[in-house]
Amino acid sequence: MDEAGSSASGGGFRPGVDSLDEPPNSRIFLVISKYTPESVLRERFSPFGEIQDIWVVRDKHTKESKGIAFVKFARSSQACRAMEEMHGQCLGPNDTKPIKVFIAQSRSSGSHRDVEDEELTRIFVMIPKSYTEEDLREKFKVYGDIEYCSIIKNKVTGESKGLGYVRYLKPSQAAQAIENCDRSFRAILAEPKNKASESSEQDYYSNMRQEALGHEPRVNIFPFEQQSEFSSFDKNDNRGQEAISKRLSVVSRVPFTEEQLFSIFDIVPGLEYCEVQRDPYSNYGHGVVQYFNVASAIYAKYKLHGFQYPPGNRIGVSFIDDGSNATDLLRKMATQMVAAQLASMVWNNPSQQQFLQFGGSSGSQLPQIQTDVILPSCKKKAPPETPVKERLFIVFNPHPLPLDVLEDIFCRFGNLIEVYLVSGKNVGYAKYADRISANDAIATLHGKILNGVRLKVMLADSPREESNKRQRTY
Numbered sequence: 001m002d003e004a005g006s007s008a009s010g011g012g013f014r015p016g017v018d019s020l021d022e023p024p025n026s027r028i029f030l031v032i033s034k035y036t037p038e039s040v041l042r043e044r045f046s047p048f049g050e051i052q053d054i055w056v057v058r059d060k061h062t063k064e065s066k067g068i069a070f071v072k073f074a075r076s077s078q079a080c081r082a083m084e085e086m087h088g089q090c091l092g093p094n095d096t097k098p099i100k101v102f103i104a105q106s107r108s109s110g111s112h113r114d115v116e117d118e119e120l121t122r123i124f125v126m127i128p129k130s131y132t133e134e135d136l137r138e139k140f141k142v143y144g145d146i147e148y149c150s151i152i153k154n155k156v157t158g159e160s161k162g163l164g165y166v167r168y169l170k171p172s173q174a175a176q177a178i179e180n181c182d183r184s185f186r187a188i189l190a191e192p193k194n195k196a197s198e199s200s201e202q203d204y205y206s207n208m209r210q211e212a213l214g215h216e217p218r219v220n221i222f223p224f225e226q227q228s229e230f231s232s233f234d235k236n237d238n239r240g241q242e243a244i245s246k247r248l249s250v251v252s253r254v255p256f257t258e259e260q261l262f263s264i265f266d267i268v269p270g271l272e273y274c275e276v277q278r279d280p281y282s283n284y285g286h287g288v289v290q291y292f293n294v295a296s297a298i299y300a301k302y303k304l305h306g307f308q309y310p311p312g313n314r315i316g317v318s319f320i321d322d323g324s325n326a327t328d329l330l331r332k333m334a335t336q337m338v339a340a341q342l343a344s345m346v347w348n349n350p351s352q353q354q355f356l357q358f359g360g361s362s363g364s365q366l367p368q369i370q371t372d373v374i375l376p377s378c379k380k381k382a383p384p385e386t387p388v389k390e391r392l393f394i395v396f397n398p399h400p401l402p403l404d405v406l407e408d409i410f411c412r413f414g415n416l417i418e419v420y421l422v423s424g425k426n427v428g429y430a431k432y433a434d435r436i437s438a439n440d441a442i443a444t445l446h447g448k449i450l451n452g453v454r455l456k457v458m459l460a461d462s463p464r465e466e467s468n469k470r471q472r473t474y
Helices: 038-048 076-086 133-143 171-180 195-212 258-265 294-304 326-348 350-358 403-413 435-445
Strands: 002-007 027-031 051-059 065-073 100-103 122-126 146-153 160-168 247-252 271-276 285-291 316-319 390-397 416-421 427-432 453-459
Touching (some): 027 076, 038 065, 038 076, 065 076, 076 100, 133 146, 160 171, 247 258, 247 294, 258 271, 258 294, 285 294, 294 316, 403 435, 427 435, 435 453
Antiparallel strands (some): 002 051, 027 100, 051 065, 122 160, 146 160, 247 285, 247 316, 271 285, 390 427, 390 453, 416 427
């Protein structure tokens, strides 16, 4: 519903859509005053490095700034330093409200990242096996203050595997280390601390090391190649020993693009984002895929593990342990499936609605809302005669939710006047007496799955005259 007014004045390089995140983490996301012009942004942020473009997000209809902007730098270290020094500052002498600055999310990532985000300060490197932690610190301290160094060792022999981590105090220091260290270190940003991701990184670099030394890998990182059926669920698997989450690690001997990764995993409904982790000095491909719900992730793992893409190259898919409770995730998956089937039954046969509301003949009540979204507590609805400040347009996939469930969901943001469905359509509207409440509903619910139904929640177009309004279902 929004458009981004953008400019690259001064004849500077204007990146295309596919290069917005090249290099990674080179864009910053700004929360600013609606009255801040682009010229002020350029003036205040140009001291940190070469600015390739500036986007000011504007309202589609009024063309007024929405108080949000993006600045694209040529290098990641420039963007990180701008975030570190400008976050919480005021842009002008007359500004009373400090701005907020984050590293912008990529087209595949889930959220903006701030100064304290560990993902921006920890790097993963390939080192000589003779290196000690002190040697590692000595090599990388030139780029900034180091919080800690660690070397990955064989648990049995205690020998170094030739791999290590360096954690800096600031994101800009980690970015400078990646940009400026000797290419033999093959430095990249490390994934978040968890057992699965570290294992993936170790396998990734261990095989690169073997390749660089001219030897065949001693351990095959694609054990599934020995299986006869790669796309089927192995009923003899001991699933109790495997972490289950909504996040998947994807490994391939052949590099792939983000678009290729998306096209493969978007076959399974519920894809939230995918991200390719690139290393310019290796031909291996490594990516991370996340789904909105655990059911989709489980299905994708067991259907796409061993899938040949391109033909002759099998990709490896495994769960990334994100610390979630597997039993709780499976319970949520089961309840979402049941809730979705019941909602579909009610939608296709309205006479069954009484069964859903009163729990059937047994009198037991099913939970009305099943979702991973953290919802606020219920709030009272606004009186029906309250003036409407904002209308939201809601799209349901595959079918609408029952009206009582919709009211329960949308009233939690406060100041809800009315929510209703459009007859014969998978759409509806919500009316709010306060714009902040409406915006909170969009931020929390857009793209999320509730009771097995995906919602798209956005600002509605200006309402028509009362006589031209669409017929309501209720």
